[in-house]
Amino acid sequence: NILQGRPPYIKTNESVFSIPVSWFFFYAFLFFMVGFYPLSDLYGAGKKTLILSGSRFKWLWSKYIWTVINVIMYYAAMILVLAAVTCAIGKWSTKPDDMLMGIDMQQFATGNEVLVWLILPMICACTIAVVQLTISVFAGAIAGYIVSIVYLVVSVYWVSPFLMGNYLMIIRNNRLCAGGMDAAAGIISCIIVLVVSVVLGSVYFKRKNIV
Numbered sequence: 001n002i003l004q005g006r007p008p009y010i011k012t013n014e015s016v017f018s019i020p021v022s023w024f025f026f027y028a029f030l031f032f033m034v035g036f037y038p039l040s041d042l043y044g045a046g047k048k049t050l051i052l053s054g055s056r057f058k059w060l061w062s063k064y065i066w067t068v069i070n071v072i073m074y075y076a077a078m079i080l081v082l083a084a085v086t087c088a089i090g091k092w093s094t095k096p097d098d099m100l101m102g103i104d105m106q107q108f109a110t111g112n113e114v115l116v117w118l119i120l121p122m123i124c125a126c127t128i129a130v131v132q133l134t135i136s137v138f139a140g141a142i143a144g145y146i147v148s149i150v151y152l153v154v155s156v157y158w159v160s161p162f163l164m165g166n167y168l169m170i171i172r173n174n175r176l177c178a179g180g181m182d183a184a185a186g187i188i189s190c191i192i193v194l195v196v197s198v199v200l201g202s203v204y205f206k207r208k209n210i211v
Helices: 019-033 037-042 045-052 058-089 110-139 139-157 164-168 183-207
Strands: none
Touching: 019 037, 019 058, 019 110, 019 139, 037 058, 037 110, 037 139, 058 110, 058 183, 110 139, 110 164, 110 183, 139 164, 164 183
């Protein structure tokens, strides 16, 4: 499962820390894809657009919107690819498996599955991508991307509601894992962080010296 992640890491003498490879590369590619265009556009053709628009806020907010839309499209593409592959191998079903990740899936309503499997991770990914763009405005696109990658790795190592990467891992949701992340709290936290990030980025960008 690409979005599964890994169970909480418990450090012992025998334990070995490992990154869930498919999960990590899924998000590493996403943040790479959305992380470099906005700033490269600023110092390219986008500078003319910025001048013509007459508003730094409009230009920056258009990039925030572009980032969110691309994250949503990335998830939509994933769903379409998975659906196509599933149909191709003849295993399409609208009913969930009885067991998934060792969890009895019959205890979940369809709405809960969509919340845990899709809505929460997508909102969280949008938030991290927006924060990455804000960091890029302050320190450059490479710095923004490095922060996102490090953030993902740290989130795998530590289970904490302050590390939103935990909300990207389905298996760490409290519906599937004792002491896991609460979906409602995660959505609220992501929205707050997203808004604060946009505000900070907008205030700084208004004063930024663009050469």
